[in-house]
Amino acid sequence: MTTDFKFPDVGEGIHEGKIVKWLVKEGDVVKSDQPLVEVETDKAVVELPSPAAGKILKISHKEGETVKVGEVLVSIGGEGEKATAVSPIAPSIVSKIVEAVKGPAVPSLEKPKRVLAAPATRGFARELGVNIETIKGTGPTGRVTPEDVKNAASRRVVSREGAPIAIKEEKVVVSTETGETRIPLSGLRKIIADRMSYSKSHIPDAVGMDLVNVTRLVAAREREKANAEKSGAHLTYLPFIVKAVVIGLKKYPKFNAHFDEEKQEIVLKPRFNVSIAVDTPDGLMAPVIKDADRKSIIDIAKEIVELAELSRTRKIKLEDMQGGTFTITNVGSVGSMFSVPIINPPQVAIMGVHRIKDMPVVVDGKIKIGKVMGISLAFDHRVADGAEATLFMNEIMKHLEEPELLLIEMI
Amino acid sequence: MVVGELTTNCDVAVVGGGPGGYVAALRCAQLGLETVLIEKSQLGGVCTNEGCIPSKALIHAAGIAYESVHSENLGIVSKTKIDFRKMQKWKDDVVLGLRNGIAGLCKGYGVDVVKGRAFFTSSNKLTVETDHGPADYEFKNAIIATGSVPIALQGLEYDHKLIIDSSDALALKELPKELIVVGAGYIGIEMAILFAKLGSKVTIVYRGERILKQLEPELGMEVQKKFDSLGIKLFLNSNITEWKGKGKKAYAIVKGKEKTVRILFDKLLVAVGHEPFTKELGLEKTKVRLDEKGFIKVDTQRRTTDPGIFAIGDVAGAPMLAHKAFREGKVAAEVIAGKKSAFDNIVVPMVVYCDPELASTGLGEDEARKSGYTVKVARFPLSASGKARTMDTKAGFVKLVADANNGVILGAHVAAPNASELISELSLAIEMGAQLEDVAATIHPHPSLSESVMEAAEDGLGKTVHIYKQKPAQ
Numbered sequence: 001m002t003t004d005f006k007f008p009d010v011g012e013g014i015h016e017g018k019i020v021k022w023l024v025k026e027g028d029v030v031k032s033d034q035p036l037v038e039v040e041t042d043k044a045v046v047e048l049p050s051p052a053a054g055k056i057l058k059i060s061h062k063e064g065e066t067v068k069v070g071e072v073l074v075s076i077g078g079e080g081e082k083a084t085a086v087s088p089i090a091p092s093i094v095s096k097i098v099e100a101v102k103g104p105a106v107p108s109l110e111k112p113k114r115v116l117a118a119p120a121t122r123g124f125a126r127e128l129g130v131n132i133e134t135i136k137g138t139g140p141t142g143r144v145t146p147e148d149v150k151n152a153a154s155r156r157v158v159s160r161e162g163a164p165i166a167i168k169e170e171k172v173v174v175s176t177e178t179g180e181t182r183i184p185l186s187g188l189r190k191i192i193a194d195r196m197s198y199s200k201s202h203i204p205d206a207v208g209m210d211l212v213n214v215t216r217l218v219a220a221r222e223r224e225k226a227n228a229e230k231s232g233a234h235l236t237y238l239p240f241i242v243k244a245v246v247i248g249l250k251k252y253p254k255f256n257a258h259f260d261e262e263k264q265e266i267v268l269k270p271r272f273n274v275s276i277a278v279d280t281p282d283g284l285m286a287p288v289i290k291d292a293d294r295k296s297i298i299d300i301a302k303e304i305v306e307l308a309e310l311s312r313t314r315k316i317k318l319e320d321m322q323g324g325t326f327t328i329t330n331v332g333s334v335g336s337m338f339s340v341p342i343i344n345p346p347q348v349a350i351m352g353v354h355r356i357k358d359m360p361v362v363v364d365g366k367i368k369i370g371k372v373m374g375i376s377l378a379f380d381h382r383v384a385d386g387a388e389a390t391l392f393m394n395e396i397m398k399h400l401e402e403p404e405l406l407l408i409e410m411i
Numbered sequence: 412m413v414v415g416e417l418t419t420n421c422d423v424a425v426v427g428g429g430p431g432g433y434v435a436a437l438r439c440a441q442l443g444l445e446t447v448l449i450e451k452s453q454l455g456g457v458c459t460n461e462g463c464i465p466s467k468a469l470i471h472a473a474g475i476a477y478e479s480v481h482s483e484n485l486g487i488v489s490k491t492k493i494d495f496r497k498m499q500k501w502k503d504d505v506v507l508g509l510r511n512g513i514a515g516l517c518k519g520y521g522v523d524v525v526k527g528r529a530f531f532t533s534s535n536k537l538t539v540e541t542d543h544g545p546a547d548y549e550f551k552n553a554i555i556a557t558g559s560v561p562i563a564l565q566g567l568e569y570d571h572k573l574i575i576d577s578s579d580a581l582a583l584k585e586l587p588k589e590l591i592v593v594g595a596g597y598i599g600i601e602m603a604i605l606f607a608k609l610g611s612k613v614t615i616v617y618r619g620e621r622i623l624k625q626l627e628p629e630l631g632m633e634v635q636k637k638f639d640s641l642g643i644k645l646f647l648n649s650n651i652t653e654w655k656g657k658g659k660k661a662y663a664i665v666k667g668k669e670k671t672v673r674i675l676f677d678k679l680l681v682a683v684g685h686e687p688f689t690k691e692l693g694l695e696k697t698k699v700r701l702d703e704k705g706f707i708k709v710d711t712q713r714r715t716t717d718p719g720i721f722a723i724g725d726v727a728g729a730p731m732l733a734h735k736a737f738r739e740g741k742v743a744a745e746v747i748a749g750k751k752s753a754f755d756n757i758v759v760p761m762v763v764y765c766d767p768e769l770a771s772t773g774l775g776e777d778e779a780r781k782s783g784y785t786v787k788v789a790r791f792p793l794s795a796s797g798k799a800r801t802m803d804t805k806a807g808f809v810k811l812v813a814d815a816n817n818g819v820i821l822g823a824h825v826a827a828p829n830a831s832e833l834i835s836e837l838s839l840a841i842e843m844g845a846q847l848e849d850v851a852a853t854i855h856p857h858p859s860l861s862e863s864v865m866e867a868a869e870d871g872l873g874k875t876v877h878i879y880k881q882k883p884a885q
Contacts, residue, residue, distance in 0.1 A: 020698075038698065045698035045716045114757050116819065116844035126751040141817040143844045 003052045003076045007039070007067045016068045017041040019061050028056045036074060039067065052076050117144035128153040136262040154194030188283040199342050202261070206381045208389050209338045212397045213361050215371045220403045228298055237373075238276070238330055239300040241353055243406050244399035246272045246293045249326060252392040254384045256325045258346035266348070266383050275324030275344060276304060278311045285311040286344060288324040297406070328353065337374045348380040349389075351396070373400070417547070421447045423747055424537060424550040426529045426692070429456020431724030431736030432556030433513050438744035439554075440520035447548060449539050451528040454513045456558055458733045460506055461578035468502040469581060470605050470764050477608035485803060493609060495586045502581075530693035534717050537693070552719050552747045555699070555707060556740065557692060559685035559725035567593060567651060567681050573661055577602060580680050587611045587678035591663055593651060595622035597763040599682035600634065604765045607641040614644045614674050616651055616665050623763060626824065627776065630769045633807060633826040637766055646672075654679065687726045702728075711753045713743040721747065735759045758822075760838050762831040767793075767807045770834035773822030773841045779812050787815040789847065789871030791863045793827055795878055798858040802828055809867040811837070811847065818846035818871065827860055836864055847871040 007017065017039040024036050033049040036056075040046075057077040061067045115122065115132050116139075124146055125132040135152045137144035185193050199205075217240055228235035249256040249272055258267040272293040275286040287307035289300055310316035327350040329341050339352040354374040361370030375397070379389050399405050425436040428450030436448040453460045479491045517524050527541035537553065539546045561576040563569055571579050577598050588611060592603045595617035607613045615622070622645070623631040638645055646665050654663040654676075662675050687706050694701075698717035702708050706729070707722035709715055715722050721743040724736030738756060745752035760772040779786045793799040793807035807830075812822035823837035840850055850868035855861045869875040 118843045122755050126753055141819050141846060
């Protein structure tokens with residue numbers, strides 16, 4: 001049994017390394033985890049341990065040579081000690097490189113580029129773990145202020161890759177002599193507070209509201225409910241709404257977008273990833289239905305149930321919370337006619353859907369009792385104007401009023 | 412201490428007791444780390460003992476001597492006699508006082524100072540060759556602060572008698588009568604002027620086209636203007652092709668582009684730069700690596716490619732200046748103590764203690780253009796400064812380089828008495844991201860040389876009233 005030990009991909013931007021020194025030679029018998037070779041990457045010199053016990057059959061790269069990720073460094077044969085079939089990359093090796101690379105916690109040996117910010121502000125950014133080079137300053141001539149750093153840090157808490165999703169809750173309730181109960185903002189509540197403050201103070205939003213006659217949607221859902229149940233899906237109105245929204249987004253792509261504050265660019269997104277606001281005991285979370293345009297209503301229904309459950313139990317993975325391009329917040333299960341939803345940056349729009357009520361509707365000149373739902377669309381007025389937003393809403397409403405049209409739009 | 416048998420454990424081993432090393436050690440100790448500071452020679456390193464401090468002491472003394480006989484128009488008529496040995500003794504006392512101060516601080520903060528030559532035996536061990544034999548240390552972190560050594564020139568190898576380096580020059584017991592300085596960097600120029608003011612006949616030989624080439628051309632020119640009155644001869648684009656001599660007298664053949672001359676000397680100072688000192692440190696036993704210029708590779712925290720080992724000061728990259736090492740030493744110490752420190756400085760100022768003093772911080776005019784800025788240059792001549800007149804000088808200027816789009820200051824270049832003190836306002840301005848307007852709108856005391864800084868900023872805004880321009884700005 002021969003094990004080819006390949007230079008592992010550890011991420012962190014490491015694509016290659018230079019062989020500094022071989023600590024073994026061909027013919028040597030090595031133990032598992034015995035240091036084999038010193039490799040120098042951009043960021044550190046790392047000693048790589050052997051993934052297996054055996055005899056060194058062939059060393060594929062000489063000292064001084066560059067080895068790329070995935071290339072074979074050395075072949076180890078099962079002679080001498082008992083050969084064990086192991087994966088080519090022992091976890092200990094990867095963790096060793098990651099540790100070595102992450103250890104210094106500094107991205108490069110290069111001189112940092114000039115950022116207009118006072119030394120103390122730069123230190124503050126380091127303290128909060130924010131890369132100041134990515135912050136757009138609001139001070140004179142674009143100077144980054146301590147306030148900018150604080151804002152960037154609060155945004156990053158939920159958006160940064162690899163950030164912890166399970167946040168420790170500190171529910172300290174302090175009763176004072178006056179009888180007040182003071183609840184410190186912490187954990188998810190704090191993140192929500194920061195993000196909402198950021199959104200409201202940075203985004204010039206505008207809201208459009210309308211009533212939709214969803215009588216036929218209600219009937220369609222009643223009809224399909226049992227069938228859906230058979231295939232294991234709990235069918236609510238939300239999957240239909242998701243589909244209708246996606247159709248609207250396809251026609252008005254400006255709402256399926258992010259706004260890049262720093263570059264002052266609207267980034268139209270190629271994928272249709274719809275965030276669904278989910279109420280959890282700790283606060284609002286927004287898991288993402290990825291590629292909603294390519295999923296059936298039944299699939300979306302199933303996914304919503306799963307993601308909501310994972311959110312409520314805080315078992316949701318970070319990747320399921322990222323990449324949203326538009327948000328739907330469903331207040332309908334609780335009530336209200338309209339709302340003014342707050343945009344979830346860097347997205348540019350959010351739609352609130354509300355409780356379906358029996359209301360008088362005019363059909364063919366006659367007043368009838370219909371099923372009516374309020375919808376509220378908040379959008380970033382930097383990105384789009386009212387007329388466009390109204391057309392976008394009309395497109396969604398059309399598909400909610402005539403759910404049969406959803407069929408036509410299906411792939 | 413039992414030697415050779417016992418390994419002493421410590422949190423941090425600092426190798427080299429120069430400005431970077433001793434500051435790092437003190438900061439480590441302040442932060443509660445058990446720290447050993449290893450110095451093979453004297454605490455304070457080259458800076459305190461053989462470089463910055465003794466040279467500034469002598470330059471100050473030489474300045475007084477020179478001014479005392481060049482102030483007749485102020486009504487000062489004096490016959491000055493220089494007792495060079497006494498001057499050297501005074502300088503040595505200054506150095507000793509500072510060196511003792513460093514030792515006192517180390518004692519106070521509990522830094523264990525070990526005298527000897529250190530070499531690494533692994534990534535967490537080193538051995539110190541002390542006068543009493545070898546001593547082993549095991550450390551969690553090490554800081555390499557071994558500094559730099561003067562570069563030797565082929566054919567002009569140091570014998571430390573006739574052919575000397577700057578350390579030798581500052582320790583001379585007698586004034587050279589005829590001194591040749593090879594090199595026109597800041598050390599060469601400082602030394603040339605120092606000895607010229609003390610009465611030596613000085614010749615500068617430099618292979619390049621202009622002196623102080625790392626500074627803005629106007630700065631070098633401002634100093635060069637004074638060479639004639641100081642009796643300094645300057646040979647640019649020239650080399651010493653041979654020299655002969657014994658004992659106290661020698662001559663050198665200086666070959667220029669057009670002519671070749673023979674110059675007598677009793678001392679020849681080679682000052683062509685320094686190179687990082689990394690030899691015989693056992694770095695091959697660690698994962699520390701050097702860059703193509705021979706400096707130890709470090710990141711912004713001054714961590715080397717060996718995660719437990721840091722490097723600071725001259726050995727960790729240019730510019731080789733003590734104040735850069737000070738800051739790096741503090742950064743490395745803080746990082747080791749778990750703080751989120753980084754060497755993120757935008758500018759490292761540079762000073763040449765010549766006449767007038769020169770100081771520079773940030774980008775030069777060309778450098779700024781090459782970096783892609785649309786550049787605005789602002790100036791104020793000292794001839795328009797009231798304070799300069801009261802000091803009987805007109806020589807010098809303040810030059811500011813700013814981003815033409817927003818007035819953000821990118822660089823500052825000063826030729827003036829006490830330029831070394833004037834420059835820090837501008838370094839702070841750059842670090843803070845200040846605009847010309849910020850400096851121009853700040854009240855500066857009158858009369859002072861620092862007003863010239865404000866005036867230069869006003870010039871950049873087209874507002875200075877102390878220079879008459881045909882078409883005043885809005």
